[in-house]
Amino acid sequence: MSKVLPLRHLYLAIPRHLLVRPPYQPPQPLIHSDPTQPMLAFLVPLSLSPLPPLPTPRAAPRPPRRLIPQATAVTPSTSPAPSPAAPLFNWYDQWYPLAPLSDLCPTPTRIVLLSTPLVVWRAAAAWSVFHDRCPHRLAALSEGRLAEDGTLECAYHGWRFSPSGACARIPQLGPVRSPRACAKALPVLERGGLLFVWMGARAPRVDETPHSLEGDARARFVHSCFQRTLPLCFSTLLQNVLDPAHIHFAHHGFLGDRAQAAPIPIRVLSSSAAGFTADYDAGNVRLRFLPPCLVEIVTSTGQSFLYYAVPVRAGLVRTIAIRASARRVLFRAPAWADHMRRNLLLEQDLQLMRTQQEAMRTDAESEGRRDYSRAWGAYQMPASADRLVVEMRRWLENHAPEGEEWFAFGEGEVEEAGMRMEGHVKTCAVCARALKSLDAATVAAKGVAAGAAVVSVLAPEHAQRVACLVPTVIAAAVWAACARLRRGFE
Template identity: 35%
Template sequence: MTAIERAIEGSVAAAGGDNPSRFDWREAWYPVAYLRDLPKGQPTPFPLLGEDLVIWWDGQGWRAFADRCPHRLARLSEGRIAGDGLLECPYHGWAFQGDGTCDRIPQQKEEGGAHLSPRACARAYATATGQGMLFVYGGDRERAARVPLPLVEPVGDFEAEPAGWTLFDTFRDVPYDALTLLENVLDPSHLPFTHHRSVGNRSNAGPVELELQTHDRQGFTGFWAEGPRRGKLGSQSTRFVAPCLMWHDLTSKQLGRTLTVVYATPMGKGQCRLFARFPFQFASPIPALFIRLTPRWYSHFGQNGVLEDDQIFLHYQERYLAAAGGSDRFAKAFYLPTRADFFVTALRQWVNDFAGEPFPGAEFPASPPRDVLLERYRSHTQHCRSCREALQNIERLRVGEVALGGAALGGA
């Protein structure tokens, strides 16, 4: 009996649904935000798998609803968290409890019972927290309780920082699909060229002999015996946990143990939210101290630059692949003659064998100008508490400088 079959028969269910030969994108958990970045005092919109959601705090936990009021379909994310902790629609004041039930309809008489109707309920999604992130389940809420969260197993669970590890992370809404992102980060051979002078160097380029170890509906594992920088750092193992998580695991004498973790949360056709996490177990305490002393907003500044190294060509690459027939025809659209592309092939084969693409039949939105593809405020800063507060502080300093300059001129 396979692990999938055991999970289906038992109390734990595998992500992807009950059909062992197909993977349902909706029957899975997806991270939508780091907990530290979510405001408890106001609702937050987020699109998941093409569905507009509203994320909010009801005083007991994080909730996720379809972002439309059952009354007249107004966006609930434009509403407010009322004084009694309910989510209140901005249009007519209908208010909802954390499970989606309607608590009050201001327009009905006191003895009215319209709020008790199932039609008055907001559509609620299952939510859970783990490793400092909020996850939303895209499908059946009852099944969600049996599907484990896609957590990074070596690190263990934590709220702020994992015990025994030093962690820094970032996120960004990128202008390409989740599959394009996963294909990119599963490919170690692009780092010396794409990220030359940021996190790579062309002098480290060379043959990349990847080995695929396991491959099934739930993902795959692989190994790179030589490892990065032409073997200077040691061997590297890779794991893809379907449908949205991958990590590389490397232990070296120089640096200690390093994980490179990426989640790819599908938002809509041609857009996903990237979560990148870097847990370290350093051989020396000095690098850990340096990371802890570095402001989060400052590290995000550099990390966003790394993400922009390949942002433009990934945006267009996936459109060229779609024009050539999509993932179904990747083997003809791509020329993959070396083992460096083994994990790319494994990912595309997983799509073709089990999952299909997350937005079949959907059209890409029009490509925006280059400067829009690279802009940071809407894709990161406005959603990041650390960067948003840093920007506000800078703006306050600028206002203060102008005021001081004006006072100096006035006194001259």
């Protein structure tokens, strides 16, 4: 039987007695004294290297399809509402994590972000990210190949592009310098083990850096890094991460215990266009929402957790979860085993979140509305434990009231992404490698079992036949174990 751990917040396997400590004293202030940049200032490194120049000209990104024409009513909150003149949140002028660096391969790979297909590839020392369309006749550059001269070659007619996006060669024409022949390159940064991309039409300012664990003394050692694409609306996943009350029920027997459920007094400490900060468990758990897509949780026991909810497109979101601390851990389970456990926990939530979305979709369709992705009007949230979900809703309504595509539910084609193989294993270097080894072990075990069985039948002596049965049984047991383990990847 699984050991039941008394936990008080999301995914933390922390014994309860460790949480009852003197008042929490973070090593650095979570709220900066500069009221204009309260959240960003905490993570801005002391020295910033200049960003690579942007290719010119760069067209403005495709405007998002608006699903919600007007903001709906805002839940009463103690947080101040923005002034009427405050600009709305720009979802494009932001850094987004594309994937853990360890999961990326240098060959051209398509990754979708904000409903925009991108191609990620690496030549020599640096990663490049382009819009995944060739300027010639719009074929996907992710179908291309890495050429010998370190350029990306389009698979259709062989145009080649340098890492900056400049057209290096047109086989049918020779070298060209026209900006119209350039691929659209996006600014990228490697931070905290992740590859970040800037999606905006304008260049990022030097003080606009991605939120990551880089330079954070509380998170010197990363113990786990996990990504998975889920068939969910972006905001549904964010609500789940901001909901400590579900742990004892949705993860009963794994992370929680129904019998331990109790009120969770949550305090929202600050809220602005730059996100919000809250704490609970008598200040032992501090949480920040940092737009566009990060929830950071820090505990008084020295654990740091980053949960990115990266908007892919309608009905699809990618979660990137990182666990770190200031201290090294002597024993760690293999990464693939950690990923298997995380997949299991995510799927416990996934089932419930899908039912939530179905109910909201039914409500919206029965009323002839299209804004079902934020149809939270039917929620009843009287407990303090729901305070963070309320605050998330309030933040979206105040600062980003328009319904972009990634707030919508998906249609049938996203169903496959719910599978573990599609959503995680195929894009996880660790699990893909483990699966390959497992398949090789399965083939070897099958071969040994079959060979030993044949020998045991053909052996002339009874003693030889009996002796051959032993490797047959062992190999068959290994074969069965491999088959069982493989189901954990599917």
